[in-house]
Amino acid sequence: HVTACYWQKETPAELFLSLQQRKYRRLGISVVCACISDNGELVRSLQNKMEEELEGENVWRPFREEILQEKWMDIIRQQKQDDSYAGILCVGSRVLFFSHGRMRICGCFQRFGRTQWRTMQESCMAGEVEPGTAILIADNAFINYCEEELAECLKPQITENISPKICADRAGRRLRELGEKAAAQGGKHMGAVWILPILGGGKW
Numbered sequence: 001h002v003t004a005c006y007w008q009k010e011t012p013a014e015l016f017l018s019l020q021q022r023k024y025r026r027l028g029i030s031v032v033c034a035c036i037s038d039n040g041e042l043v044r045s046l047q048n049k050m051e052e053e054l055e056g057e058n059v060w061r062p063f064r065e066e067i068l069q070e071k072w073m074d075i076i077r078q079q080k081q082d083d084s085y086a087g088i089l090c091v092g093s094r095v096l097f098f099s100h101g102r103m104r105i106c107g108c109f110q111r112f113g114r115t116q117w118r119t120m121q122e123s124c125m126a127g128e129v130e131p132g133t134a135i136l137i138a139d140n141a142f143i144n145y146c147e148e149e150l151a152e153c154l155k156p157q158i159t160e161n162i163s164p165k166i167c168a169d170r171a172g173r174r175l176r177e178l179g180e181k182a183a184a185q186g187g188k189h190m191g192a193v194w195i196l197p198i199l200g201g202g203k204w
Contacts, residue, residue, distance in 0.1 A: 002090045004032045005172035007179040008191040015139060015191040016040040018047045029092045034193040036103055036137055037085035049075060050089045050096075059091045069126040072098055076124055086137040090195055093131065098124040104143055107135035107195070108154045117151045119143065138192035145182035153178075154194075 008017050020033040031054065035046045058064040058071070076098055079085070084101025099105045099121055106119040110130035121140075129135075134154040136143075143150065153174050175194050 002030045002032050002092065002195065003168050004034060004090075004193055004195045005168045005175060006034070006191070006193045007172065007175040009179065009183050014038065016043040017191050017193065018043050019193055020047070020051070030090075031092075032088070032090040032195055034137060034195070035085065035087035036139070036191060036193060037083065038102075039083055039085070042079070042083055042085055046075075046085060046087050050087060053089060053096070054091075059089065059094055059096065065126045065128075068096055069124060072096060072126070073124050076100060084139075088135060088137055088193070088195060090135075093128050093133075094126075095129050095135070096126045097135070097137070099137070102140045103137065104140050105135065105137055106143060106147075106150070106154075107133065108151070109133050109135075117154075119147075135195040136192055137195075142179065142182050142192055145185055146178045149178055 004019060004021060006017060006019050008015060015036060015038055017036045018034060022031050023029075024031065033047065033050045033054070035043050035050065037043045037046070053059050053068070058068040079100065082101070084103045086097070086099035086103035086105055088095065088097040088105070097105050104119055104121055105123065106117070108115050109118055110132040115132070136150060136154060153171075171194050175192060179192065
């Protein structure tokens with residue numbers, strides 16, 4: 001299962017953000033699709049392209065990571081170099097994410113039973129993440145103002161007995177608290193999407 005929440009500074013709106021969530025009940029798979037940028041038109045364009053992936057087969061079929069990654073590297077090369085953007089498409093435990101400019105991908109990534117905090121930039125990757133992985137996409141300023149606190153609250157927690165809605169509500173409140181703190185300290189382009197810990201899910 002995968003779910004997400006977001007926070008966005010509304011006045012003034014210096015960052016554009018989109019977030020779509022859906023559940024494919026027949027397949028038992030949850031999907032999160034999100035994108036942020038300081039360019040509203042670019043957000044809509046990238047979001048539409050990610051939505052198109054859900055109509056194809058690369059994110060659904062095994063051994064398509066390399067094809068998916070090469071395709072999105074081409075899409076990114078077509079964008080303007082001075083644009084800043086980041087996006088993520090989670091299909092269960094299968095993930096495509098990309099970032100450029102000021103926008104960042106960061107999170108607590110599970111690997112071989114260990115949790116590692118990582119911040120990535122200028123990247124495009126596709127693959128599978130282990131259960132317990134939590135990912136954030138945000139403007140670099142947001143991360144710089146409260147990286148230690150973000151790292152702490154993104155750590156995997158035992159959530160088997162907590163409903164996804166409660167997890168999302170709690171995370172949303174915490175994300176808002178950190179965002180408002182960063183904004184009060186002078187941060188601009190404030191906003192973030194938090195992909196909550198991915199639990200279970202099938203393999204590629």
